[in-house]
Amino acid sequence: MTVERLLPSTEAADLLALTREIARDELAPRAAADEAASEFPRDVFRLLGDSGLLGLPYPEAFGGGEQPYEVYLQVLEEIAAAWMTVGVGLSVHTMACFPLARFGTDEQREERLPELIGGTLLxxxxxxxxxxxxxxxxxxxxxxxxxxxxxxxxxxxxxxxxxxxxxxxxxxxxxxxxxxxxxxxxxxxxxxxxxxxxxxxxxxxxxxxxxxxxxxxxxxxxxxxxxxxxDGLKIALCALDSGRLGIAACAVGLAQAALDLAVDYASQRQQFGKPIIEFQGLEFLLADMAAAVHTARATYLDAARRRDAGLPFSQQASVAKLAATDAAMKVTTDAVQVLGGAGYTRDYPAERYMREAKVLQIFEGTNQIQRVLIARGLRPAK
The missing domain is CATH 2.40.110.10 (Butyryl-CoA Dehydrogenase, subunit A, domain 2)
Structure with a gap:
């Protein structure tokens, strides 16, 4: 299902359309085979660089797209929905560029940032x-x-x-x-x-x-x-705040892909003379999955808009990472349930989605650490 998005500009809409075309034509058709073969798609990252998608949140002066973070994250979500390895890879690459872009000197940025975000380097x-x-x-x-x-x-x-x-x-x-x-x-x-x-x-x-x-x-x-x-730990933690939003967007993309698969399967699978999507027990399960996806998307967009406005967003980034990755784990698990025995086989991508979801609760700070950070933000200032 194509998600209708509220985007801040025509340029952002064009970027998203380009992303969906690449995801549909270049990523989705080869994801399952390359994952099964443990093949790293280095050529895909060159394609993303050539398409201007590797440096979306960075300044135009250095070859970036100078897009709001909320636009970059929605592009990332679309890529992750088609192929999680590429989505996570783009998020990690963007985070690896962040210290130079934010804390580097003008001379350092001028010398290295263009090639880092231009598709030449990963x-x-x-x-x-x-x-x-x-x-x-x-x-x-x-x-x-x-x-x-x-x-x-x-x-x-x-x-x-x-x-x-x-x-x-x-x-x-x-x-x-x-x-x-x-x-x-x-x-x-x-x-x-x-x-x-x-x-x-x-x-x-x-x-x-x-x-x-x-x-x-x-x-x-x-x-x-x-x-x-x-300054290293301060730089690292600052990068992680933005990186957690990238993982949240990837999680939502994965959950959306699992939801789409479950809805499509339930609409076609017939039992007792009608599609199984018409049975209330399954209807309610799918409704809960959809609600989880929409809620998780809202958390990362809220945090991204705060970041774009120059407001503190560390606590909101932890909320988004926690909510979105927990949602991805639940939605992918439920997608396997909707497909039944078929979901447990590699004939469908549901089992791969479920396996991929687990690590999202672990890296860029475990979800237990996110709870610590969220709780710390609730304490009264001394």
Whole structure:
């Protein structure tokens, strides 16, 4: 089903129409086969770059689309509905570009941002470590200044696009001053001393490589530190606020795809002389699924509009991430139920949707962490 959207401009409507065309003609036809074969669609990201979709929220001066975040997220939702690996990949790439775009110097942005968002390069975001997931402040990868370079040693984990990315936005420790001892770096993936481990064997998003990342005396020019020493955790958390909205939009896209599949199947499947969609028990289940999708979409749009208006949106981003990913898990599970035995087979994408939904409740901050952040925002100011 095509979702009717309220968009702020004719240009935004044209972008969405282009996105739907790409999703229909280029993404949806190959998603199942590439996921089954664990094939990463690097060519698709080049296509998105050539189409102007890799840099939608970034300035035109650097080759971006300079679109409101609410427009970018709705484009992202459409892509995720067609192929979740590509939706999540676009969200991660956008987040990897964020520190340079927001906190980089004019010289840094002019030199690197055009190629980062123009489709030439693909990014990864290197924050998590084997023993520093939700507790990002405890990371131990270390960067030591040596002349005009930093020597970096350590290991990162759960890196989307690991081994496939052209650059990584890296958070590393430059001092032992706790959360204030972390700094942000832009690193080239092919630099000596940087290597990716074997891909994780995941239950879903099998087309998207997720790997450990190793730094063994890797050298990064000091001029590619983003922000001042010690600003890294602040930059990382700021990027995550926007990244959570990307995951929320992907979750809504996945849930919408599952709902559309369930409605289509229930409209055609006949039992006791009529389509099963006419049975009240199933009708109510589908109604609850639709309500969950619409509600989740509203949460990410509300947060995005606050972001576009320059208002605080961290708490709303956590609400959107929590609500949308929980909705995606429930809606995809219910879609399998609507299809019955057929939903449990790989003849239909319902089982893939269900497997893909689970990780959305985990990355960009688990949903338990989102509840902590939401509750913290409710406390009276001291």
């Amino acid at each position: 990014g990864g975001y290197a924050l998590s470590e084997p023993h520093a997931g939700s507790d990002a402040a405890s990371l131990s990868t270390r960067a030591v200044l040596d002349g005009e370079e930093y020597a970096i040693n350590g290991a990162k984990s759960w890196i989307t696009h690991g081994g496939a990315a052209d650059f990584y936005t890296l958070m590393a420790r430059t001092s032992d001053d706790g959360p204030r001892g972390i700094s942000c770096f832009l690193t080239e993936a092919g630099a000596p001393g940087i290597s990716a481990g074997p891909p994780e064997h995941k239950m879903g998003l099998t087309g998207s490589p997720t790997t450990p990342l190793y730094f063994e005396d890797a050298r990064v020019p000091a001029r590619w530190r983003i922000g001042a020493e010690g």
